[in-house]
Amino acid sequence: MLKVSGIYKTFNKGTVNEKRALNGVDLELKEGDFVTIIGGNGAGKSTLLNSICGVFPVDRGSIVIDGTDVTRLPEHKRAKFLGRVFQDPMMGTAADMWIEENMSLAYRRGKRRGLKWAITGKERSYYRYMLSQLGLGLENRLSSKVGLLSGGQRQALTLLMAVMQKPKLLLLDEHTAALDPKTAETVLNLSEKFITEGKLTAMMITHNMKDAIAHGNRLIMMHEGRIIYSVEGDEKKALTVDDLLKKFADISGEEFANDRALLN
Amino acid sequence: MLGFLVSMPGAVAQGIIWGIMAIGVYLTFRILDVADLTVDGSMATGGATMVVCMMNGMNAGAAMLIAFAAGCAAGLVTGVFHTKFGIPAILSGILTQLILYSVNLRIMSQSANLPLSVDKYHLLLSLRNLPMAILVGGIFAVVLIALLYWFFGTEMGHSLRATGCNQRMAKANGINTDTNKIIGLVLSNGIVALSGALLSQYQGFADINMGRGAIVIGLAAVIIGEVLLGKIFKNFALKLIASVFGGIIYYIVITLVLRAGLNANDLKMFSALVVAVFLGIPYWRHKLAEKRTVKGAGA
Numbered sequence A: 001m002l003k004v005s006g007i008y009k010t011f012n013k014g015t016v017n018e019k020r021a022l023n024g025v026d027l028e029l030k031e032g033d034f035v036t037i038i039g040g041n042g043a044g045k046s047t048l049l050n051s052i053c054g055v056f057p058v059d060r061g062s063i064v065i066d067g068t069d070v071t072r073l074p075e076h077k078r079a080k081f082l083g084r085v086f087q088d089p090m091m092g093t094a095a096d097m098w099i100e101e102n103m104s105l106a107y108r109r110g111k112r113r114g115l116k117w118a119i120t121g122k123e124r125s126y127y128r129y130m131l132s133q134l135g136l137g138l139e140n141r142l143s144s145k146v147g148l149l150s151g152g153q154r155q156a157l158t159l160l161m162a163v164m165q166k167p168k169l170l171l172l173d174e175h176t177a178a179l180d181p182k183t184a185e186t187v188l189n190l191s192e193k194f195i196t197e198g199k200l201t202a203m204m205i206t207h208n209m210k211d212a213i214a215h216g217n218r219l220i221m222m223h224e225g226r227i228i229y230s231v232e233g234d235e236k237k238a239l240t241v242d243d244l245l246k247k248f249a250d251i252s253g254e255e256f257a258n259d260r261a262l263l264n
Numbered sequence B: 001m002l003g004f005l006v007s008m009p010g011a012v013a014q015g016i017i018w019g020i021m022a023i024g025v026y027l028t029f030r031i032l033d034v035a036d037l038t039v040d041g042s043m044a045t046g047g048a049t050m051v052v053c054m055m056n057g058m059n060a061g062a063a064m065l066i067a068f069a070a071g072c073a074a075g076l077v078t079g080v081f082h083t084k085f086g087i088p089a090i091l092s093g094i095l096t097q098l099i100l101y102s103v104n105l106r107i108m109s110q111s112a113n114l115p116l117s118v119d120k121y122h123l124l125l126s127l128r129n130l131p132m133a134i135l136v137g138g139i140f141a142v143v144l145i146a147l148l149y150w151f152f153g154t155e156m157g158h159s160l161r162a163t164g165c166n167q168r169m170a171k172a173n174g175i176n177t178d179t180n181k182i183i184g185l186v187l188s189n190g191i192v193a194l195s196g197a198l199l200s201q202y203q204g205f206a207d208i209n210m211g212r213g214a215i216v217i218g219l220a221a222v223i224i225g226e227v228l229l230g231k232i233f234k235n236f237a238l239k240l241i242a243s244v245f246g247g248i249i250y251y252i253v254i255t256l257v258l259r260a261g262l263n264a265n266d267l268k269m270f271s272a273l274v275v276a277v278f279l280g281i282p283y284w285r286h287k288l289a290e291k292r293t294v295k296g297a298g299a
């Protein structure tokens, strides 16, 4: 479903701020794979996801999604393959537009947008049904401005919008990190539900090692722009947080430098 | 007092014409979140095109259509500068505005002012017949608002709004934000040129400077409309109507202050300062709220 081959990315090349964020990443996902990604701050996790989305071009390597080489496609053209939820809950929705307007935008991801009316009555009842699955009461607020929702509600809505038009690949970048623990759990459970029920292929960055172990069938660890550890199946299920910390120290020769990960 | 009352219909007619221009500004400033300075040039482009088309024997309807198209072309240039040359929106608008100064002179065969007498041509409106001018301007405004209301309810209109509201979200949902910015700038300047075409008929001439400071008048109309009617006018069509009312109120106020003795040459300074203050209000309000929260958190 996804084949990332030898991608490199250096930011601010040739300046004092030069930063090699990806240093030769190879990754292959089969259909239905759900991989969790961990690694310290600045390891290149977000850069990997952003490279797949086309937020910026990579320096070298190729990215193939479901048989289509997207390496040179602009971001908006890759969007038809991808569902995305960002770390910042404000990022994934248009604050000045209504809930149903946001949903109709997402419902047309990858489709031509012409001069047809943007929301039909039939769609509206579908949106209502989809919103009811969030269990947040949003189904009765179709014409509320999204800017009036809480961070958790907005993130849940973004998640729904990302999966409503089934993506080839769902990309979650620390999408619960900015939420309070209880809301974070709700959104994480919803993610699990949508991924399992929709048999989605997904990548989820998290700073919570327990979550990384508990969710998905694969786990990868990144460090200094590389994937330094990859595990799947029963071996992954049997992991503990201590195992992961030890693995990290062994392979990288450093302590795991992510305070938030230790706190959990 | 009587003098003021007598000058009211003229203020209303001009206000409607500039209110149509303000609708164009609303599209870029509020929906696309871009301050587009092209309008100072495209207003005159609309007027110049109108006059020259009529001098060449066209009827007023066809001439206005061409004026609209000329404005659209101006918006296209700014859009391409902004999205394909990577030039910041404000600077792109300034560049096009400068280009238009030369282009407008060319349209008018290098004269700075061309007359369009209502005695010689069959015009849609003129200041000689104010009730008629108000009626024609009003019909134009209503039809335009109805069309825009329809457009912004379509899939394309939604993508344009999303582009102005949250670019990252728009891209993540497969929207080509560059194309949408261009569409918005094209549409906006087309409308501004239409307003210029109406104005040249109303005043009976086109002038190379007729759009100077237009952006300020447009912003003033948008802001006045929002401040006075924002609380009750929530619907999109109503917000556009508010901009037209903003234009009318602006001209009534201007007529008042001129009668009260303001030097006509100080008018532009007066308008610019009013706009600056009104643009500052939300910012100051925000600052004040922030201060309060900080104090609240400290306590």
Ligand SMILES: Nc1ncnc2c1ncn2[C@@H]1O[C@H](COP(=O)(O)OP(=O)(O)O)[C@@H](O)[C@H]1O
Binding pocket: A011, A012, A019, A020, A021, A039, A040, A041, A042, A043, A044, A045, A046, A047, A048
């Ligand atoms: N747009 C950018 N411009 C410059 N440097 C960047 C940019 N994005 C990321 N970086 C740098 O690249 C490195 C990897 O960042 P990132 O992928 O965001 O790490 P993380 O694993 O924490 O998500 C960091 O050092 C970061 O500062």
Ligand SMILES: [Mg+2]
Binding pocket: A045, A046, A047, A174
């Ligand atoms: Mg990150």
